[in-house]
Amino acid sequence: MAMALPLAYASSVVHPFEAGRLSFSTKATKHKKQIYQFRNVTKVLAYYGLTNPPYKLDALEPYMSRRTLELHWGNIHRGYSDSLNKQLANSPLYGCTMEELIKTTFNNGNPLPEYNNAAEVWNHDFFWESMQPNGGRLPWGGVLDQIEKDFGSFSNFRDEFVHSAMMLFGSGWVWLVLKTNERRLLIVRTSNALCPLVWGDIPIISLDMWEHAYYLDYKDDVSKYVNNFMDHLISWHSATTRMVRAEAFVNLGEPKIPVA
Amino acid sequence: MALRTLFSKKAFTTASGFRPIAAGDRCFLRQARGLTVAALPDLAYDYGALEPAISGEIMRLHHQKHHQAYVTNYNNALEQLETAVAKGDASAVVRLQSAIKFNGGGHINHSIFWKNLKPVNEGGGEPPHSTLGWAIDTDFCSLEALVQKMNAEGAALQGSGWVWLALDKGSKKLCVETTANQDPLVTKGANLVPLLGIDVWEHAYYLQYKNVRPDYLKNIWKVINWKYASEVFDEETA
Numbered sequence: 474m475a476m477a478l479p480l481a482y483a484s485s486v487v488h489p490f491e492a493g494r495l496s497f498s499t500k501a502t503k504h505k506k507q508i509y510q511f512r513n514v515t516k517v518l519a520y521y522g523l524t525n526p527p528y529k530l531d532a533l534e535p536y537m538s539r540r541t542l543e544l545h546w547g548n549i550h551r552g553y554s555d556s557l558n559k560q561l562a563n564s565p566l567y568g569c570t571m572e573e574l575i576k577t578t579f580n581n582g583n584p585l586p587e588y589n590n591a592a593e594v595w596n597h598d599f600f601w602e603s604m605q606p607n608g609g610r611l612p613w614g615g616v617l618d619q620i621e622k623d624f625g626s627f628s629n630f631r632d633e634f635v636h637s638a639m640m641l642f643g644s645g646w647v648w649l650v651l652k653t654n655e656r657r658l659l660i661v662r663t664s665n666a667l668c669p670l671v672w673g674d675i676p677i678i679s680l681d682m683w684e685h686a687y688y689l690d691y692k693d694d695v696s697k698y699v700n701n702f703m704d705h706l707i708s709w710h711s712a713t714t715r716m717v718r719a720e721a722f723v724n725l726g727e728p729k730i731p732v733a
Numbered sequence: 734m735a736l737r738t739l740f741s742k743k744a745f746t747t748a749s750g751f752r753p754i755a756a757g758d759r760c761f762l763r764q765a766r767g768l769t770v771a772a773l774p775d776l777a778y779d780y781g782a783l784e785p786a787i788s789g790e791i792m793r794l795h796h797q798k799h800h801q802a803y804v805t806n807y808n809n810a811l812e813q814l815e816t817a818v819a820k821g822d823a824s825a826v827v828r829l830q831s832a833i834k835f836n837g838g839g840h841i842n843h844s845i846f847w848k849n850l851k852p853v854n855e856g857g858g859e860p861p862h863s864t865l866g867w868a869i870d871t872d873f874c875s876l877e878a879l880v881q882k883m884n885a886e887g888a889a890l891q892g893s894g895w896v897w898l899a900l901d902k903g904s905k906k907l908c909v910e911t912t913a914n915q916d917p918l919v920t921k922g923a924n925l926v927p928l929l930g931i932d933v934w935e936h937a938y939y940l941q942y943k944n945v946r947p948d949y950l951k952n953i954w955k956v957i958n959w960k961y962a963s964e965v966f967d968e969e970t971a
Contacts, residue, residue: 544943544944549944552944589891642831642835642914643835643892643893643894643913643914643915644892644893644935664892665891666891683935685939685944688935688936692794692798692940693794693798693799693802
């Protein structure tokens with residue numbers, strides 16, 4: 474899956490929680506050369522390649538069908554990626570990792586035209602990795618401890634997550650984020666393409682609540698979709714990896730070291 | 734049925750003839766407490782009558798599930814609002830506003846939408862004439878230009894929402910507007926009257942057109958009920 478690459482390609486400091494994404498942004502940042510007719514001009518463009526989900530498209534059956542993934546990843550996610558690259562062909566934005574691109578184009582609440590595409594590309598990457606075949610069930614270790622600390626119990630967290638998803642009006646996402654300032658986990662809902670990265674928070678798990686994510690499989694039965702996600706799809710492995718990286722930035726308290 | 738329409742918030746005229754099994758049977762009346770509730774309106778045509786522009790499956794789900802959910806949740810929110818107002822609980826009143834706006838807006842918008850559609854063999858897709866036709870030519874140069882504009886705005890809308898052909902009551906001019914989520918048209922201007930609304934939420938087309946929203950927009954014009962739009966236009970400009 475995501476491997477850390479040598480940092481030689483990075484044009485900026487790479488945060489550990491972005492390191493896992495390094496393979497997507499720097500490996501994919503290519504240079505395009507365009508030779509014009511009358512003079513040799515090299516045009517350097519930013520380009521972000523579409524990454525594959527870390528499992529085969531039918532691996533999430535029966536909770537998310539192959540057809541859904543074919544359309545969701547193959548058409549919709551790919552569409553955002555292509556649109557983004559088309560926009561970047563004429564844009565001064567260059568040399569950013571995906572996260573930097575999102576924060577820059579968000580422009581403190583006045584988003585630039587590239588924001589929507591950039592955020593949706595990242596959001597969908599994050600979403601594919603938030604799921605796994607044979608997922609669901611319970612987290613363990615540090616993640617479970619933190620959830621129990623911040624929500625009381627895992628079932629409280631689960632109920633709150635499902636409730637938050639059901640209360641979303643319109644298109645959007647539901648996130649489990651680690652709030653950097655409050656130093657705790659929180660469940661947030663965002664609309665359309667909004668991503669908690671823009672507030673400096675660290676997302677741990679996301680759920681796509683746009684209708685295209687579930688309509689083919691569940692029609693209007695949103696509650697079944699969300700419950701299946703919690704019970705069978707959510708990848709606590711990814712959550713653990715992301716929490717480990719996040720702890721490099723957010724002090725979650727002293728570790729419980731047993732005293733001899 | 735007559736009792737239900739009498740006490741429903743909006744009295745919807747239903748054409749005689751084919752009528753699907755009314756999901757509105759599930760609505761309950763609370764006239765005993767003086768609270769008028771919203772009711773799911775019947776469609777004036779079969780679910781399958783708009784094929785192939787819009788599939789029967791989509792129409793059935795859209796009407797029986799989505800619109801019904803908006804009606805139910807709107808009524809619930811209204812009931813909670815009544816309680817909160819009676820108790821003088823201002824924070825509860827304010828907290829309920831988003832649910833009322835969303836579900837009430839969904840009910841309003843979809844009620845207009847069902848009237849905006851008509852099967853082809855009953856006049857769906859027939860272009861507008863006389864007053865509305867001339868107004869379109871004046872304000873948009875041609876019907877094709879209007880359709881193109883609405884399709885472009887509908888396709889460009891990010892997330893969920895509606896694209897409207899609106900009449901500005903003040904200036905008597907037509908305009909194209911979009912609203913997000915289930916916001917009714919009046920949120921874009923108190924003077925705006927909806928003539929036509931096209932639902933560009935994914936539930937309105939995903940099963941049939943998948944993510945290709947432009948195809949849906951291109952095809953829906955074949956079943957648009959311009960007669961209704963003309964009637965509203967004439968009424969407002971009289």
